[in-house]
Each structure stands twice: as structure tokens, then as C-alpha cells.
Amino acid sequence: MPKQILLNFFLALLWMFLTVNYSLTALIIGYLLGLGLLFMMRRFFKERFYLERVWAVIVLFFIFQRELLLSNIQVLMLVLRPRLTIKPAIFALETDLKEDWEITLLSSLITLTPGTLVIDVSHDQKTLYIHALDVSDIDEAIHSIKTTFEKAIIEVSRP
């Protein structure tokens, strides 16, 4: 992905020098033309075409927004309820993510959604320990995290 972006930027600069027009418009036109060329030659690279990964980042952002809204409403319901009938729990989540930044991103997303909070990462970085505000079914909570956030992050980091 970085190689493709660098090549695209280089093609944009080359377009600027070819047209002898050193302005921002020429750079943008060259960038878009280079994008088209890269799309044409996308099977030449080992990795995916990089716009797919940019799209995956946008999808992850909107998934996070949706989860944030839904879990905020859930916590609001818990707060406004006259009787506090919550079941707090700490559970372990086995994660398939490897890189440091992936673990950090997943932990940040889990922590930013109300109701769940990452309290520790194991030393081999395969397990996250999560505190949940209201868990009636732990397997269901693990499943929901795995199918939303982790799937989206894997989609971003897949080469």
C-alpha cells in the first residue's frame, strides 16, 4: 500500500513536469491519471489495489459510528431505569490480530463504545481482558465484537 501511494505521487509529479504547469490543479489531475493507470495495472502488484483499503477504513469508521450510537442508547436506558439490574463481568476475548497498531485500534474502539472497557492485554498479545457493564450472555458479547470491529480491522490490514 505505501509503495502504491508513493508511485501514484511520483506519477503526479511526473505529469506536472511533462505539462510544464507547476500548480495544484496539475498535481491533482496527474494524481487522478496515475490512479487510473494503477487501477489498470493492479494485477502487477502483490498487494491489493490501495483504494480498496481506503474504502475499508471508511467502512470501519461508519461501523464505529453505528456501534457508538447504539451502545450509547443502551447505556442511557440502563441509567434511566429505576431499578439497577445490571450484571457486570470481566471476560477474555481471544483475538486473531497480530500487529501492535491493530491491537491498539481494537482496544480503543472497544473502550470508546460505552458499556465495554479494555482493562488489560496479555503478554503474548492473543487475549484482551474486557470489563462489560451489563452482560447477560458473554458468548453473545464476544461474538458481536468479533463480527463488527475485528472483521473490519482485518479487512483494513489484509495485504
Next chain:
Amino acid sequence: MKTNDVILKTGTKVVSFMIFLFSIHIFFAGHYTPGGGFVGGLLASSAIVLLLLAFDIKTVKKILPVNYITITAAGIIISILTASAAVFFNKSFFTHFFDYFHLPLLGKTSLHTATLFDLGVYLVVVGVTMTIIQTIGEDE
């Protein structure tokens, strides 16, 4: 039993760059808007302190192999030379000069000798703050 602080370290790798950049912006913004050498220096040293919190002293010494006492001395020398440069032009001590220059890429730019004085202040603040924190931190 040491905890695994992968989240803090990864966050530091990103955030420290942002703090350094903001410190440079504050340093150059000091002439017309709030900011200047003192605040910029404190911000730069706060970025180094964040590195010290996330990693340990040995690693930070490997990352930034500088002697902070030397930096303090360099800052004071720059400030004194800038202040005393006016004496050689038959002006009083601490008189600043400025002029407009046409630089490549930047166009018409106003260059002021007060920036050099501020650079000295910046270096002194970074040097003194880091010297204090490192000497406290190294005591076993």
C-alpha cells in the same frame, strides 16, 4: 510482574510526532498570536517526557542522543549573540532588526532577529526542563 503496555507505546509513537509539530507551530506563531519560545520549549519537552513515560530512560537516550546541558548553553549563547549584535552597528544593546526578503518558494517573507532570540529561549527551556526531569528520574 510487568503489565503489557502495548496500547500506551503505540499511542506514544503517533502522538509524540503531533506534539513536536504543534510545538514548532507555536514557536513560529509567537510574533502576532499567542505562543513563542517559552511555550514551544515546554511543549517539546513534554513530548520527550511522554516518550520517557512510555519507554525507559535508556531507550530515550538512544532515540535522542543529546546532552541537554549543552543545549542549554547553546541557547544562552544564541540569545546573547543576538542581543549584542546591535552593538556592532552603533545601536543600543537589544535593538532588533527586521527586513523583507524574497525567498524561493515562500515569496515575500519578513525575517526578524527576534526569532533568533526566541530560538535561544526555546533551547534553554528544553534543556533546563529535561535536565531537571532526567536528574530526578535517574536517582535510584
